[in-house]
Amino acid sequence: xxxxxxxxxQNLLFIALVQIFIKYGLFQPLGADTVLSTFGFVLLIIATLxxxxxxxxxxxxxxxxxxxxxxxxxxxxxxxxxxxTANRLFIIFNVLGVSIGFYLSNSIGKPSFAxxxxxxxxxxxxxxxxxxxxxxxxxxxxxxxxxxSLIIVALFDLxxxxxxxxxxxxxxxxxxxxxxxxxxxxxxxxxxxxxxxQDINGDKKGGMSTLAIAIGRKRTVMIVFLLGVFMxxxxxxxxxxxxxxxxxxxxxxxxxxxxxxxxxxxxxxDAETTKEFAFLSKLLKIIMFLGMCxxxxxxxxxxx
Numbered sequence: 545x546x547x548x549x550x551x552x553x554q555n556l557l558f559i560a561l562v563q564i565f566i567k568y569g570l571f572q573p574l575g576a577d578t579v580l581s582t583f584g585f586v587l588l589i590i591a592t593l594x595x596x597x598x599x600x601x602x603x604x605x606x607x608x609x610x611x612x613x614x615x616x617x618x619x620x621x622x623x624x625x626x627x628x629t630a631n632r633l634f635i636i637f638n639v640l641g642v643s644i645g646f647y648l649s650n651s652i653g654k655p656s657f658a659x660x661x662x663x664x665x666x667x668x669x670x671x672x673x674x675x676x677x678x679x680x681x682x683x684x685x686x687x688x689x690x691x692x693s694l695i696i697v698a699l700f701d702l703x704x705x706x707x708x709x710x711x712x713x714x715x716x717x718x719x720x721x722x723x724x725x726x727x728x729x730x731x732x733x734x735x736x737x738x739x740x741x742q743d744i745n746g747d748k749k750g751g752m753s754t755l756a757i758a759i760g761r762k763r764t765v766m767i768v769f770l771l772g773v774f775m776x777x778x779x780x781x782x783x784x785x786x787x788x789x790x791x792x793x794x795x796x797x798x799x800x801x802x803x804x805x806x807x808x809x810x811x812x813x814d815a816e817t818t819k820e821f822a823f824l825s826k827l828l829k830i831i832m833f834l835g836m837c838x839x840x841x842x843x844x845x846x847x848x
Contacts, residue, residue, distance in 0.1 A: 546624045550604060550633070551597035559596060559693050560589050562836045566697045566721060569840030576717045577705035579652050587644050588700055592693055594641030595661055599668030599689075601634045606672045613746035638665050652704045660696065664689060677752045683736040690732045691725040698722075720842060723782065727835050730778070734771045735828040737764065738812075742821035765815055768824075772809040776802060790845035793838065800834040 567585055571578050580588060604611070604621050611619045621630050645661030667685060676682035698721045706714040740747065740754035741764055747754050756764045779802055787793045808827050815821060 546620055547633075549618075550601060550620050550625060550630065551637075552600045555600070556593045556596055558833065558836075559592060562694060562839070563589055563592065563697050565836060565839040566694060566724075567701060570720065570842055571702060571717065573840075573843030574713075574717055576702055576714060577707075577710050578701045579704045580648075580701045584648060584651060585701065587648055588697065591641045591644035591648065591661060592696060594637045594644070595664050595668065596693070598634050598637035598641065598665065599672070601630055601637065602669055603672040603676075605630050605634070606676075607750075610743070610746040610750035610752070613749060614743040641665065648700060652700060654700075654704055657699065660699075664692070677750075679753045679758050680755060683733055683740070683755075686736060687729045687733040691729040694721055694725045694728060723786075724836065724839060727779075728832065730771070730775055731828055731832045731835065734768060734775070735825055735832075737768055737771070738821055738825045738828065741765065741768070741815075742818055742825060761816070765812065768815075769809055769812045772805060772812055776805050776809065779805070787845070793841055793845045796838050796841055800838070801831060804831045804834065 563585075567578075567580075570576075605627060608619065608621050608627075621627055642658070642661045642665060646655075646658040649655050649657040667689060671682055671685050671689075675685055698718050702714055702718055702721075737755055740756045741761060744754070744756045744761065748757055755767065779797060783794055783797050783802075787797065804827065808824060808831065811820070811827070812824055815824060
């Protein structure tokens with residue numbers, strides 16, 4: 545169990561689930577042309593999860609001292625798992641992820657795509673070792689990588705099958721993936737800022753330069769609130785622009801995404817304690833999950 549906790553298995557399962565939603569809940573039902581077989585798609589999931597697992601491990605390695613303050617009961621490195629073992633696992637997961645990515649890229653006739661996995665690995669290492677401590681840069685980077693875990697399915701499965709004849713359909717489906725990627729990016733960005741509020745004490749002692757440390761808790765809380773309002777307005781605009789005649793999706797977005805986001809805005813407006821920030825972080829995680837669960841519903845709305 546300690547190794548599963550080290551790689552954040554719940555987050556990895558979520559990534560895998562979302563990728564399955566995209567392939568089998570969006571691409572297939574909407575009649576998209578794809579290139580990955582079931583075996584190839586499983587390899588893509590494994591490669592993505594390996595890189596993500598490696599990122600989680602190296603993050604824990606660099607955050608040991610900070611985590612001793614922020615979450616002492618959850619520290620694994622140096623207590624239940626040695627740093628040497630963690631470093632070995634980091635290397636093993638990276639080698640596996642990049643190797644599978646190299647094989648997949650060549651199998652779909654896009655060998656240059658292998659560079660993506662190398663770039664993801666390098667960025668996750670830089671995030672943990674250096675960029676995490678730079679004001680907003682770490683937050684933006686990790687949120688972009690979360691968004692890329694969705695886009696990569698379209699890059700490997702949808703893009704290589706696109707021709708002049710099917711370009712209209714393929715582009716429309718690709719656009720849906722991009723919309724969900726933007727949603728994932730912004731929700732995760734807000735959550736990263738909330739987590740910085742939650743971990744401000746340890747981050748200060750660790751020499752980090754987070755938004756909460758740079759401008760103070762009260763101003764950061766107001767930014768979180770405003771970002772939440774921006775998300776609500778953005779989703780309402782999306783509903784009006786793209787889902788106006790799709791009753792199933794409209795109702796789902798309204799009650800499963802907009803309503804919880806409004807509740808988040810209300811709770812975040814005057815949040816002050818670590819406990820409140822932890823609750824807001826969990827709430828955003830639930831909203832992210834509910835948002836991704838709407839992907840398979842597009843088939844019922846668009847194909848009705």
